Amino acid sequence: MGFVDSTGLRADFAVRLSELYGTEVPAYTTLVEVAHEVNSDVVARLGAEAERLGSIDRVTAERHGAIRVGTREELAQVARVFAAMGMHPVGFYDLRDAIGGVPVVSTAFRPVDGEELAKNPFRVFTSVLAVADRRYFTEDQQRRLETFLAARELFPPELLTLADEAIDGGGLDEEQAERFLTLATASFELSPEPVDRAWYEELEAVSSVASDIGGVSSTHINHLTPRVLDIDDLYARMSARGVTMIDDIQGPPRWQGPDVLLRQTSFRALAEPRSFREPDGSIITDELRVRFGEVEARGVALTPAGREVYDRMMVAVDDALAGVPRIRAAEKAAEVWGSGFPDTEVEMAAQGLAYYRYTAARQPGERPADVPTLIRDGWLEVEPIVYEDFLPRSAAGIFQSNLTGEGSKDATQQAVELDEAWMAEVLGRPLHDPYELYAAQSEASLASALEALDASDH
Ligand code: OOG
Ligand code: NI
Missing domain, CATH: 3.10.180.80 (Uncharacterised protein PF07063, DUF1338)
Structure with missing residues (x-):
């Protein structure tokens, strides 16, 4: 069997x-x-x-x-x-x-x-x-x-x-x-x-x-x-099909740099028939609205330092959008977001804002000593760890x-x-810390990438 x-x-x-x-x-x-x-x-x-x-x-x-x-x-x-x-x-x-x-x-x-x-x-x-x-x-x-x-x-x-x-x-x-x-x-x-x-x-x-x-x-x-790879596109298509979505996509705005953490949206809870026992003992069919449809896009996991920037930027976007007309909101949000986060994965990694998996990629010339420079100069290639x-x-x-x-x-x-x-x-079992899980993956890959670079020196 x-x-x-x-x-x-x-x-x-x-x-x-x-x-x-x-x-x-x-x-x-x-x-x-x-x-x-x-x-x-x-x-x-x-x-x-x-x-x-x-x-x-x-x-x-x-x-x-x-x-x-x-x-x-x-x-x-x-x-x-x-x-x-x-x-x-x-x-x-x-x-x-x-x-x-x-x-x-x-x-x-x-x-x-x-x-x-x-x-x-x-x-x-x-x-x-x-x-x-x-x-x-x-x-x-x-x-x-x-x-x-x-x-x-x-x-x-x-x-x-x-x-x-x-x-x-x-x-x-x-x-x-x-x-x-x-x-x-x-x-x-x-x-x-x-x-x-x-x-x-x-x-x-x-x-x-x-x-x-x-x-x-x-x-x-x-x-x-x-999970969807382009949540803005999905939002537009659902609306075009006549499904009423909530007003916003929750989480960070769309912008030209790396997707971080999580963006989500949903359609409103739908009326579903449910049976009720009334105070007089009679049973009737009525409806309840508790269940709904949600969709999400996922980006790279942020380090505690990145999360700090994230929390600050979420507030900054909210503040900046007050009074901004809706049609200008997306552009404005992207602009504000870009004032907090670098717009490349290499910089996100080099500044320690997000978790990446590293692989060795030997470059010509002398090997730089520190990790951020190894990343910026292409000795360490980065691959995002998904949130x-x-x-x-x-x-x-x-x-x-x-x-x-x-x-x-x-x-x-x-x-x-x-x-x-x-x-x-x-x-009755340990509660895992998400940061520790991401960090362990990232650190293990970094250690073996550095080892591979060492090995290629000889
Ligand atoms: C859970 C809400 C949280 C999400 O995607 O953030 C959640 C609930 O409504 O029970 O699912
Ligand atoms: Ni959910």
């Missing part, structure tokens, strides 16, 4: 989730189609250059998902299911602090090494409700939320047992793999179970993220995001784009402390 390793499980899961989401949210399928059109056009136009940030095969299959859970136990279970697929928790995001904060903290489950990312980079942004945060929930609400959440089962025991077997054995035999994937996919399907109207609305008054998580007895995939993570500000924007109301937050109350250490403890 065949064996399906963790990579195979991950790739197959991403495909199944995509099929499921396509049947649930048909506009997602349109988005994927348009993304593929854009990507083939970019490859036709730029050739090999288009694949500097990942092979076209990788980019075509690439998705991220977003899910939301309610309790520590649920989060710990999700971690086991994803670990079976070679997806590990990376980074900590406190979305309560972001602009227009929402009552969740999050991590992303994804492959951590370069080879696994190249095979299939599927990642899932995973948020857990901050039920103990008094700014959002009263003591009474917290208690009722905890009772409600404790009574539901998101992941059947059979799925968790199979997950543990897959973790121990590095995969599952074909028959078990089939069962694991069926159960895992079904866990994220939209449930036909009636939603309790009064309970849902009470939570919705706090935040529509709270009701989406704690108002229903199951979880579901909130969105699934394809594999998320951005709190964009994430908050994404959450906001499909919130129904403002929600309410009692600023006189104390925040409950939830941090990286809390997250790692709940997950």
Whole structure:
């Protein structure tokens, strides 16, 4: 019998989730189609250059998902299911602090090494409700939320047992793999179970993220995001097809220099029929708008120094755009961005602003002693390391784009402390630091490139 390793499980899961989401949210399928059109056009136009940030095969299959859970136990279970697929928790995001904060903290489950990312980079942004945060929930609400959440089962025991077997054995035999994937996919399907109207609305008054998580007895995939090589082109094509997109592309502006981090946009949440239990006990069909379509373009990962410039430039662009007419905005944003970042990869690398993989390329003459000069003079060739993570500000924007109301937050109350250490403890496994992962890849390549240059001296 065949064996399906963790990579195979991950790739197959991403495909199944995509099929499921396509049947649930048909506009997602349109988005994927348009993304593929854009990507083939970019490859036709730029050739090999288009694949500097990942092979076209990788980019075509690439998705991220977003899910939301309610309790520590649920989060710990999700971690086991994803670990079976070679997806590990990376980074900590406190979305309560972001602009227009929402009552969740999050991590992303994804492959951590370069080879696994190249095979299939599927990642899932995973948020857990901050039920103990008094700014959002009263003591009474917290208690009722905890009772409600404790009574539901998101992941059947059979799925968790199979997950543990897959973790121990590095995969599952074909028959078990089939069962694991069926159960895992079904866990994220939209449930036909009636939603309790009064309970849902009470939570919705706090935040529509709270009701989406704690108002229903199951979880579901909130969105699934394809990757595109030219997001401005995609935005224009979707609008031309009559799909209403949010006003902006989140993240850095388009400009002539290297793409950095992440640019995202989305279409608005669509009305989906959902069954409700009314206060009088009757069951009716109404609709909810919680799920939407998002698309993203990825650029090079920034070092902490680069991230500082990034944060400064994001503010500078915002400031500069105040009062600028919309048709001039793109040009203005690009100009401001260019005042902070160099417009070549070589300079980004030489100034230590972004992470690159290095290869040796001997040049005639004397070898310079320092790394920046080796880069500038072409002794070290650079290849960008793609940003594999998320951005709190964009994430908050994404959450906001499909919130129904403002929600309410009692600023006189104390925040409950939830941090990286809390997250790692709940997950029962280490939380990877994204910077360390990028730096390790970059440093390893630099070391072997320098060795190769040494060797070529003799
Ligand atoms: C997650 C929002 C974050 C992204 O792409 O930044 C996210 C959510 O809406 O649950 O997916
Ligand atoms: Ni997303």
